[in-house]
Amino acid sequence: MMSAPADLRNASSCAGKSLAVETGGSTVAIPPMPDYNGRILAYTSAAVIIVSGVLQGVFPQWTLWLVAAALLWPHIAHAISRRTFLRQSPRIRQKMLFADCMGGGVFIGGIGLVAIPSVSVALMLMFSCLIVGGIRQWFFGVGFMAAGVAASVAVVGPADTLQSPLLTSIIAIASTGLYICVTAFYSHQQARALMLAKTQIQNQREQSIALSHKLSKYLSPQVWQSIFTGERDVRLETQRxxxxxxxxxxxxxxxxxxxxxxxxxxxxxxxxxxxxxxxxxxxxxxxxxxxxxxxxxxxxxxxxxxxxxxxxxxxxxxxxxxxxxxxxxxxxxxxxxxxxxxxxxxxxxxxxxxxxxxxxxxxxxxxxxxxxxxxxxxxxxxxxxxxxxxxxxxxxxxxxxxxxxxxxxxxxxxxxxxxxxxxxxxxxxxxxxRSFLEHEHSGFAMYLDSDKITEKERESILAALEDAADRLRREEEDA
The missing domain is CATH 3.30.70.1230 (Nucleotide cyclase, GGDEF domain)
Known part of the structure; x- marks a missing residue:
């Protein structure tokens, strides 16, 4: 079981590294809970549940060996994801989580399907799957967990009773609640940081668009369009x-x-x-x-x-x-x-x-x-x-x-x-x-493009021409 900070797809494949988004000249830090720390928290919670169950006689004594495995596995998983060929896998987090689901299923079957501890472990696993990979990861994670449960139950069989003592139930619920709360807190921090980064990117995008429109005044619109759409490279080149x-x-x-x-x-x-x-x-x-x-x-x-x-x-x-x-x-x-x-x-x-x-x-x-x-x-x-x-x-x-x-x-x-x-x-x-007519003399100019004249404008133009013609006739008669 491991933590589940919000995945930035290609930015979060290496466990234990903080994520950041570059926004122009500034960097917005996204504070995750690293996979290594999250896995330690989850498996420590499982170890506490095991110890509590053994002390209260609900789990068999041999399950104490699982405590050592739970405390060692986070370090082993960290070494596998950081120091082997798997570190180059773009989906190392999802693959390691499948291993967690399989191990969690073996643990649930190993304790005989005791209700509350089993549900607590299953909740931590499913919560991690949903945050890391969504429904698809959850679906496959449940499949791996079910396979682990089936294999383990086939070996050790179910417990005599599925009920657990009150103290063991409280510890299981509290451990699961602590894990979910801590993981959710870091996911919330990442979501806020991502929203801030999105806002900054949007602001810079708007500034870039405004600047590009200003620069476009120095270029022909066709040339500007071909450059900013990526159709043409800005380099010294010509063609016939x-x-x-x-x-x-x-x-x-x-x-x-x-x-x-x-x-x-x-x-x-x-x-x-x-x-x-x-x-x-x-x-x-x-x-x-x-x-x-x-x-x-x-x-x-x-x-x-x-x-x-x-x-x-x-x-x-x-x-x-x-x-x-x-x-x-x-x-x-x-x-x-x-x-x-x-x-x-x-x-x-x-x-x-x-x-x-x-x-x-x-x-x-x-x-x-x-x-x-x-x-x-x-x-x-x-x-x-x-x-x-x-x-x-x-x-x-x-x-x-x-x-x-x-x-x-x-x-x-x-x-x-x-x-x-x-x-x-x-x-x-x-x-x-013809639709275009023009006539020009000293003291007189006429430009007519009948294709561009509306019906309302035509009536006004006819009235003006008739008025001008009447005036010219009167002046000719007076002369």
Whole structure:
């Protein structure tokens, strides 16, 4: 019979060692009653019961030999579990407890099944089995104990009477109660320590999640997700992939920076980046970097929906950015910014080298290659509000997006002139049934995307347009 501190599965296989849970920088001690001490307590209780029974004549004289066995077995079990090949067994505690159950069964049969001492010993064994290994351990422990009882009764037979003297019964009950109380106290201490450890681990987990979300602001969401889910290792490595690469900048930003105060310029630029980032993430783009007023985005890594879908998503993002820029320009104009800011964009599709570049202690997840240079070149050649794409991109999107041939350009790194195309709009939005309309003059701007307008908003817009039309007509008549 041995003690039963709460088992931490893989942390408690060595008898006599205190258990501890590491929680970040601190260690929460879990004070167990070691198996060695618990077994000594249990077998000493059994020895006291034997001596009491022999003195009162309820047990035969030969059972005094069991006292010596009870006092020696805890030391033998300790040596077996610490100094033999069994010490490497992950379930040494359960196996040693099976031996205790077998020995306890032999003892119960040896004293002739005298009721209260037998029940007391059986209770200590079953209590230990339940705490150490649960129902499964209890079930097998009872089996081993029953086998020991059957073997012993077959040899010595049952006692003449199953009743025991009052003093022997009191000693048996008191010994069992002491063992159970001491073991339960240490189990309670372990449970409290484990709850404290669980609370600390939960707090550290919440802190780690909060910190990871803060760090995620410095990475593209897709890259952050792949790192924190374990899909990607943080080491210097690259691979070749076919990606759609996007560059954009603001035409007129240099002139605006000369007119505005740095604080106001910073607020405007951050607002622009925030709005464009939301559009990029909406279409699944990996935001590479912001440089000045430029944005670099690529599609196809860490996740890809296929070359055609990646290219289409990239160009769709560019079209929405161009439309969204009209809304932002009106908002800036209402804030007193008169310089007409327009976005220009370039897109190229092809094989690039993507991955972690830099040093072991400072990495940058980015892409390099001639397709990156081509996308940057297309962006610098684009007119305000224009989206230029390479031939590779055009071939992947031409069935869904209308493009206009813009001839060829010479780009460093390409042996032949490169055909380029201007993105006009989605084919579904061309013609009289198009959902997007825009018209802009000095003193007037209209941006309409009918797919995004609710019925209630449609009535309000119609009323505003009718009011504006009536006013223009009256002013024309007065003129």
């Amino acid at each position: 992939k076919k990606l759609a690469v996007f560059f954009s900048d603001i035409k007129g930003f240099t002139e605006l920076s000369e007119e505005m105060e740095p604080e106001a310029l910073t607020e405007l630029l951050n607002h622009y980046f925030n709005e464009m980032s939301e559009v990029a993430l909406k279409y699944g783009g990996t935001i590479d970097k912001f440089v000045g007023d430029s944005i670099m985005v690529f599609f196809g890594d860490p996740t890809s929906r296929g070359q055609r879908a990646d290219a289409f998503a990239c160009v769709s993002m560019a079209i929405e950015m161009r439309k969204h820029m009209k809304i932002m320009r009106q908002k800036w104009r209402s804030q007193g910014i008169k310089t007409p800011l327009e976005i220009r964009m370039g897109i190229s599709t092809g094989y690039t080298t993507v991955g972690n570049f830099g040093a072991e202690n400072r990495m940058d997840y980015t892409i390099i290659g001639k397709e990156v240079n081509l996308a940057s070149r297309l962006e610098s050649l684009a007119e305000p509000g224009e989206i230029l794409v390479s031939y590779e991109t055009f071939s992947l999107i031409k069935d869904k997006i209308m493009c206009r041939d813009k001839g060829e350009i010479t780009v460093k790194g390409f042996a032949k002139p490169v055909p380029i195309y201007e993105v006009v709009d989605f084919r579904r939005d061309m013609g009289p049934n």
